[in-house]
Amino acid sequence: MLVSERKVMIEWGDCDPAGIVFYPRYFAFFDASTGHLFRTAGLEKFDLHERYDIVGFPMVDTRAKFSIPSRYGEEVQIKTQATGFGKSSFNIHHQLFKADGQLAIECWETRVWLGQHPDKAKPKPIPREVIALLSGTDSNTIKNN
Amino acid sequence: MLVSERKVMIEWGDCDPAGIVFYPRYFAFFDASTGHLFRTAGLEKFDLHERYDIVGFPMVDTRAKFSIPSRYGEEVQIKTQATGFGKSSFNIHHQLFKADGQLAIECWETRVWLGQHPDKAKPKPIPREVIALLSGTDSNTIKNN
Amino acid sequence: MLVSERKVMIEWGDCDPAGIVFYPRYFAFFDASTGHLFRTAGLEKFDLHERYDIVGFPMVDTRAKFSIPSRYGEEVQIKTQATGFGKSSFNIHHQLFKADGQLAIECWETRVWLGQHPDKAKPKPIPREVIALLSGTDSNTIKNN
Amino acid sequence: MLVSERKVMIEWGDCDPAGIVFYPRYFAFFDASTGHLFRTAGLEKFDLHERYDIVGFPMVDTRAKFSIPSRYGEEVQIKTQATGFGKSSFNIHHQLFKADGQLAIECWETRVWLGQHPDKAKPKPIPREVIALLSGTDSNTIKNN
Numbered sequence: 001m002l003v004s005e006r007k008v009m010i011e012w013g014d015c016d017p018a019g020i021v022f023y024p025r026y027f028a029f030f031d032a033s034t035g036h037l038f039r040t041a042g043l044e045k046f047d048l049h050e051r052y053d054i055v056g057f058p059m060v061d062t063r064a065k066f067s068i069p070s071r072y073g074e075e076v077q078i079k080t081q082a083t084g085f086g087k088s089s090f091n092i093h094h095q096l097f098k099a100d101g102q103l104a105i106e107c108w109e110t111r112v113w114l115g116q117h118p119d120k121a122k123p124k125p126i127p128r129e130v131i132a133l134l135s136g137t138d139s140n141t142i143k144n145n
Numbered sequence: 146m147l148v149s150e151r152k153v154m155i156e157w158g159d160c161d162p163a164g165i166v167f168y169p170r171y172f173a174f175f176d177a178s179t180g181h182l183f184r185t186a187g188l189e190k191f192d193l194h195e196r197y198d199i200v201g202f203p204m205v206d207t208r209a210k211f212s213i214p215s216r217y218g219e220e221v222q223i224k225t226q227a228t229g230f231g232k233s234s235f236n237i238h239h240q241l242f243k244a245d246g247q248l249a250i251e252c253w254e255t256r257v258w259l260g261q262h263p264d265k266a267k268p269k270p271i272p273r274e275v276i277a278l279l280s281g282t283d284s285n286t287i288k289n290n
Numbered sequence: 291m292l293v294s295e296r297k298v299m300i301e302w303g304d305c306d307p308a309g310i311v312f313y314p315r316y317f318a319f320f321d322a323s324t325g326h327l328f329r330t331a332g333l334e335k336f337d338l339h340e341r342y343d344i345v346g347f348p349m350v351d352t353r354a355k356f357s358i359p360s361r362y363g364e365e366v367q368i369k370t371q372a373t374g375f376g377k378s379s380f381n382i383h384h385q386l387f388k389a390d391g392q393l394a395i396e397c398w399e400t401r402v403w404l405g406q407h408p409d410k411a412k413p414k415p416i417p418r419e420v421i422a423l424l425s426g427t428d429s430n431t432i433k434n435n
Numbered sequence: 436m437l438v439s440e441r442k443v444m445i446e447w448g449d450c451d452p453a454g455i456v457f458y459p460r461y462f463a464f465f466d467a468s469t470g471h472l473f474r475t476a477g478l479e480k481f482d483l484h485e486r487y488d489i490v491g492f493p494m495v496d497t498r499a500k501f502s503i504p505s506r507y508g509e510e511v512q513i514k515t516q517a518t519g520f521g522k523s524s525f526n527i528h529h530q531l532f533k534a535d536g537q538l539a540i541e542c543w544e545t546r547v548w549l550g551q552h553p554d555k556a557k558p559k560p561i562p563r564e565v566i567a568l569l570s571g572t573d574s575n576t577i578k579n580n
Contacts, residue, residue, distance in 0.1 A: 009467075011463070011466070011467040011470065012162065012167070012466060012467070012480065013161060013167045013169060013463045013466055013467065014163055015161060015162045016157055016158060016160060016161070016162070017154075017157065017160045017161070017162065017163075017164040018162075018345060018346050018348070019162045020348070021317075022157070022158045022321075023316045023317065023321070023348075023349045023352070024158060024181075024315070024317035024318040024321060025314070027313065027317055028309070028312075028314040028446070028448045029314075031313070031314060031446070031447060031448055032444075032446040032447070032448065034415045035446065035447055044508060045508065053373070055308060055354065056308050058308070058313075058356070058359070059356055060355065060356050060357075061353070061354070061355045061356070062313070062353065062354060063349050063353035063354075064351070064352060064353075065350065066348070066392070067350075069348065070403035072480065073163060073479060073480065099579065115462055127528065136410050139347055141204060156318070156321070156322040156323075156325065157321060157325055157335065158318045158321055158322065161466075163490060163491050163493070165493070167463075167466075168458045168462065168466070168493075168494045168497070169460070169462035169463040170459070172458065172462055173301070173303045173457075173459040173460035176301070176302060176457075176458070176459060177299075177301040177302070177303070178305055180301065180302055189363060190302065190362065190363065193315070200453060201453050203453070203455070203458075203501070203504070204458045204501055205500065205501050205502075206498070206499070206500050206501070207458070207498065207499060208497065208499075209496070209497060209498075210495065210496045210497070211493070211494055211495050211496070214493065217335065218334060218335065259570060265568035302451055302452065302457070303451060303457045303459060305451060305452045306447055306448060306450060306451070306452070307447065307450045307451070307452065307453075307454045307506075307507060308452075309452045312447070312448045314448060361452075362452060
């Protein structure tokens with residue numbers, strides 16, 4: 001699988017009165033990391049909307065386990081990859097590492113590939129080439145299960 | 146002028162490692178207070194978009210002076226009013242009070258009434274009835290200067 | 291179990307370019323709802339720090355399932371309760387309802403009761419009276435399992 | 436004067452239903468940019484607290500003028516510099532540029548150098564070496580006016 005990586009500087013405004021990152025901020029980091037995975041795969045989110053006639057790929061289920069807190073001024077690293085594809089949903093896995101390499105947080109996402117419809121957005125099949133690009137494999141050989 | 150009031154509970158996630166509200170959060174409070182002023186005046190933001198063919202009334206200039214900090218668990222009160230109308234812009238004034246009545250923050254906004262255009266959003270004249278409703282006066286007697 | 295309820299107005303700044311609440315904002319809502327549960331139980335978060343010699347009760351594991359999106363201007367209701375107590379951790383369950391009563395989101399939290407230590411914060415047993423108050427039962431009869 | 440520069444990627448969660456950055460997010464960007472200026476000057480915010488016995492340098496007055504909106508996926512550049520020093524307050528100026536070099540936003544800040552006191556935080560004189568480092572001049576020759 002394709003793995004994207006990005007560094008995030010923990011800012012003053014990310015932290016709470018206990019001096020550690022306010023955990024909802026991590027979900028904002030992870031959402032941006034999923035965007036970064038798409039960009040790394042050659043897929044720009046707004047392009048996707050037009051190219052594949054979707055409204056987006058909203059979150060349907062996410063979970064995070066927090067092992068080690070982070071503080072203002074730390075630079076952490078987030079590694080992100082797609083871990084599975086259904087017909088119209090897909091799974092993402094994030095790992096957030098401290099500067100010393102320790103795994104501090106893990107996060108799992110399930111998102112749905114949501115198509116435009118006259119009345120109401122509806123899930124639609126994820127295109128093979130999207131799966132191939134997110135997988136880091138050749139789009140000619142990947143099979144959409 | 147019509148004055149709208151609302152109370153805001155300061156939450157844990159609004160505060161920074163110094164234990165006081167992270168000041169950008171106040172601007173989110175004030176933006177919501179401007180929305181509240183419109184609702185109080187009988188103008189729902191989304192209705193406005195359709196009724197008056199605008200994309201919104203984005204901020205062009207805002208300033209805030211911070212006199213007293215607030216902390217987690219405090220309930221503050223924000224008073225908001227329109228203080229002037231130009232052809233296609235208007236001014237808003239917010240005052241944030243502590244529970245004991247002390248004035249803690251003042252904020253001034255200038256926003257523009259932004260119309261839909263085929264190519265690009267463009268300022269357009271603020272309708273008389275919007276000015277009348279935000280002013281708390283009779284729309285038959287108000288004059289759009 | 292004691293159930294606390296609060297209403298949340300969805301503000302413009304809570305929503306993303308798809309027009310729906312940016313999901314990390316829900317976690318900020320839920321964190322505030324856990325704070326509200328404690329207040330409803332007669333436990334103020336900052337009082338707790340001093341009364342029980344803790345640094346707080348940080349999140350160790352949280353999951354949310356998103357069924358129905360919400361938009362600017364909606365008022366939603368969040369119901370929150372403690373659903374279980376371990377020696378030094380506890381579980382919280384949130385349900386977010388739309389104005390029409392539909393269940394839109396569920397969220398589960400596991401938090402740890404974290405005590406002050408000279409070197410490093412360490413989990414410590416949750417006091418019986420805290421469990422009793424969060425349970426909505428008499429503290430004389432509750433047993434800390 | 437020392438000028439620090441940093442790039443900021445506009446993320447999905449920074450933007451509102453109009454598709455443009457929700458303006459309070461810019462203040463979070465600017466606060467981080469002031470932190471970045473200090474780091475660039477060799478001054479780490481947390482070090483400062485201990486080295487100079489301060490609680491921080493909170494905002495007392497800030498203003499921003501918004502000329503051009505930015506959207507998801509854009510990378511903007513923020514240039515930051517100190518523009519003046521009083522006895523215990525200082526001024527910061529931010530300029531946010533689009534990728535094509537256009538100036539999109541300007542922001543001005545006045546912050547206060549806030550010392551620890553047994554009872555209550557109180558402004559204290561900004562050390563000469565801090566002024567020299569933020570000015571990008573030799574600390575031996577700078578004079579604290």
